[in-house]
Amino acid sequence: MNTPRHLAIIMDGNGRWAQSRGMARVKGHERGAETVRTITTFCANHPHIERLTLYAFSTENWKRPKLEVEFLMKLLERWLKNELEVYLAHDVRFEAIGDLSRFSPQLQRTIREVEEATSPCKGLVQSLALNYGSRDEVVRALRRMVERHDPIDEAHLLQALDVAMEVDLLIRTGGDQRLSNFMLLQAAYAELFFTPTLWPDFSTDELQSILTSFETVERRFGGI
Numbered sequence: 204m205n206t207p208r209h210l211a212i213i214m215d216g217n218g219r220w221a222q223s224r225g226m227a228r229v230k231g232h233e234r235g236a237e238t239v240r241t242i243t244t245f246c247a248n249h250p251h252i253e254r255l256t257l258y259a260f261s262t263e264n265w266k267r268p269k270l271e272v273e274f275l276m277k278l279l280e281r282w283l284k285n286e287l288e289v290y291l292a293h294d295v296r297f298e299a300i301g302d303l304s305r306f307s308p309q310l311q312r313t314i315r316e317v318e319e320a321t322s323p324c325k326g327l328v329q330s331l332a333l334n335y336g337s338r339d340e341v342v343r344a345l346r347r348m349v350e351r352h353d354p355i356d357e358a359h360l361l362q363a364l365d366v367a368m369e370v371d372l373l374i375r376t377g378g379d380q381r382l383s384n385f386m387l388l389q390a391a392y393a394e395l396f397f398t399p400t401l402w403p404d405f406s407t408d409e410l411q412s413i414l415t416s417f418e419t420v421e422r423r424f425g426g427i
Contacts, residue, residue, distance in 0.1 A: 204418045204419070205371070205394075205417055205418050205419070205420060205422060206251040207251060207252055207371040207372040207414065207417060208251060208253045208254065208368070208371055209252075209253065209254045209256065209368045209369065209371050209372075209389075210246060210252050210254070210255050210256070210370075210371065210372050210373075210374070211255075211258075211372070211373045211374070211385070211386050211389070211390065211393070212255070212256070212257050212258065212373070212374045212375070212376070213258045213373070213374070213376070213382070213383060213385055214235060214238075214239070214257055214258060214259065214376060214402040214405075215375060215376050215377030215378075215379060215401075215402060216231075216235075216376055216378070216400075216401030216403070216404075217231035217232045217235040217401070217402055217403060218231050218232075219231070219377070220234065220235075220401040220403040221234070223401075229271065229274045229275075229278075231403055232274070232275060232278055233278065234403035235402045236278065236282050237403075238402055238403055238404075238405055239257060239282075240289060241406075242405070242407065242410060243255060243289075243293075243295065243327070243329055244289070244293055245407045245410060246327055246329075247293040247294065247295050247326055247327040248293070249327075249414075253327065253328065253368075254327070254328045254329075254366070254368055255327060255328070255330070256300070256331075256332060256366060256370070256386065257329070257330070257331055257332060258332045258335065258383070258385050259279070259331050259332055259333055260275060260279070260301075260332070260333050260334055261332075261334075261335060261336055261383065261384060261385070262301075262302070262334055262335065262336035262339050262384070263336065263384070265305075265334075276306070276307065276310060279310065280309070280313050283297075283313050283314065283317050284313060284317075286317075287317055287320055287321070290317070290320075290321045290324065290329070291320070291324070293327070294324045294325055294326030294327070295321060295324055295326055295327045295328070295329050296321045296322060296324040296325075296326070296327070296328045296329070297317050297318055297321045297329050297331065298318055298328060298330050298331070299318065299330075299331050299333050300330050300331070300333070300335055300340075300366055301332050301333045301334045301335030301336075301339075301340070301365065302334050302335070302339060302343065303333060303334060305334050306333070306334065314333075330365075330366055332385070335365070335385075336384045337382075337384045337385055337386060337387035337388065338384060338387070340364055340365050341364070341387075341388065343365075344360060344363035344364050345360070345363070347363045348360065360388075361388065361389075364388060364389065366386070366389060367389075369389050369390075369391070369392065369393070370386055370389045370390040370393040371393060371417075372393060372394050372396065372413070372414075372417050373385075373386065373390050373393040373394070373395050373396070374395075374396045374397075374398065374410075375395075375396075375397050376398050376400050376401060376402045376405050377398075377399070377400075377401055377402060378397070378398075378399040379397070392422070392424050394420050396416070396417070
């Protein structure tokens with residue numbers, strides 16, 4: 204029976220969820236943030252999941268309308284501050300992955316503060332991918348390797364990535380069936396599940412159903 208240690212999710216469909224209800228797209232992001240809390244809490248209490256990596260803001264998302272991007276930055280900062288108690292209550296260690304240098308000094312400071320406050324936590328690790336793109340991650344990893352004079356091999360490259368742990372199960376909500384530059388190396392042998400459910404409607408029941416299906420998948424890793 205397969206047990207997922209590293210679960211990664213592409214959280215897609217916030218804007219469409221809001222537009223389908225005649226709301227501004229930003230309302231979908233607010234509702235989606237509530238789903239993040241629900242799914243993170245579920246994973247924190249799961250007996251096998253050690254790391255949950257969530258695709259929150261990609262390197263390409265800066266192309267969105269300026270007002271939407273500004274709202275997302277404010278929502279992220281407010282959400283992190285409010286979420287700290289939830290992290291601590293469920294023994295969740297928060298970490299941000301991606302190139303954070305493009306964010307405002309205030310947002311970077313908030314991210315560091317939440318990371319430091321949750322660093323003693325020993326349960327689930329929640330990796331929030333912010334200004335993240337897998338290709339950018341590889342470039343940054345190679346730069347680290349050059350600076351450290353590391354051997355150029357697969358093992359050292361994986362260790363230089365933002366997240367070294369390989370993904371067991373990758374889920375994308377919202378109906379699209381592509382990886383969108385997310386965890387390309389870590390997900391090399393991940394099992395992929397795509398659901399039409401928009402992220403704000405994604406539930407723990409549906410997640411449990413996917414986990415149950417994952418248990419019986421034959422994982423060959425290139426073998427027979």
